[in-house]
Amino acid sequence: MKRCLMVALDGLRPDMVNAANTPNLAALATRGTRFANSRSVFPSETRVATPSLITGCRPGGHGMVANTLFDASVAPDRLLRTKLVEDVLAMAAGGETPLQRPSLGERLARQGKSFALVSAGTAGAARLLHPAAERLGSFRWNVEDMEGATAAEVRDALGATPPHGTPNTARVEFAGRVLLEHVLPRHRPDVALIWLSEPDVAFHWAGLGSQATLEALRAADAVLGRIIAWRDAQPDAAEIGLIILSDHGHVTGHGKMSLREELCRAGFRAGTGMAADVDVVVAPASAPGLWLRDAALAPQIADYLATQDWAGPLLARDPGILAPGRALPLSLLGSAHARSADLVVTFAGDEEPDHWGLPGRAPFDAPDVPDGGGMHGGLHRAELATVLVMQGGAFGVGIVAQEPADLTDIVPTLLHGMGLAGEGMEGRALRAAFRAADDAPPLRETLEAPGNFVLEAMRAAEGGRLYPTALRRTG
16 A cells, blocks of 8 residues: 545544445445444544544543643643644644654654645644644645645635535535645645544534534535545555544533533632632533642542532542542543643433434533534543544455554554554554454453443453443443
8 A cells, every 4th residue: 555545524423324424435334444343532522532543642642631621831821722723832832742742744754755634624633633744844734724835825726715614514625625636636645634524513513413414424425425536546546545534423412511610609619720719720521621729629529529410430630639439540541641630520421312313412511512512522432433444555345343443543554554664652553454354353341430330441452452432320
């Protein structure tokens, strides 16, 4: 395999892939290898998932621990929002990137290969996907880019970028044009990644089964169809692999709330930045982070949350701030880092069907998403399940692989298929992508979690990394 195209459909739930919603993806999956046990990382958020994909490491390794986070050394008075390039660069503290592991673009450049990124997502996510683009002299373009040489290059070639919309179909379609009409014929990268913001945008704002969401799904799938057709028309088509992925799934938000307000009502001094009148900094999310002025507050917060029906088990960067058995360690999920929150709150979801009959609902804390909208970030099975299909080039045909996989395993597999080195990553090359005989069912286990909860998980081998599958209530 000499070249590879990666296509990310942000937020796509695997149970929504079918001939009606995504005909091109559904057909491609039958021609390649589909991973039935593919998962996101924790927290299952885009700007945690994108670095995990591009570095082959989980959050504890690369250091991007949440979409929204607090870092007193960078901004003591406010939360950092990683969708913004300025906040990503602030975390880099004058360096190129806040990521603490090399990216795919860097790994390829060391081996004489090129990487290009086309993104219809946020500018911050694009920066995290290809942080070394300027230094390497390679291509990185995002729909929010209005200034700079690359933005001018795309504008001169294809015209102005369409405005953002809900669904974001115009920008998704334009990103497809940037890849197919400009990047591939002009830059001819060895590996290209196109990040499509749908169906994530429509999921959030219109709900999982709305007409707007179905429109968004079909638009993203149509871009994929054009990419497949381009590949199949190339003289070296047999040497070009395709990897189709989603970064997380979605659960329907049911019971919108503000954890900061709930903590304030319970008597805690909670805020969105550390100040004289704040003891707990809260980052809203489907798995909100809590940064404590004093670790002695942890038992009081845990006691309060244990009385709330909407609260799931706690996770802790340092479980020692609580009595044994009161929190799961973030390190269990590969998510413990110096930037991590002292405590991470999970919400108690269920498997009940939503308005459209899709299973999975959960409370959430997100000021700009309506109740009933799609959400992600936590440990619900619908949030963790992802799409992963590999086809063409060195990849196998007609395989439904059972081995566990997550985002960190994709780049090691890509590099293996291209015969390139991939040392130093936490992820592993998925051998079932190439040969069905190398597939192996996961080793499943169930871990007790604080309260009446269990965490379902998988491993690829005894003593191997844990792949979380679902957090569920037992009573």
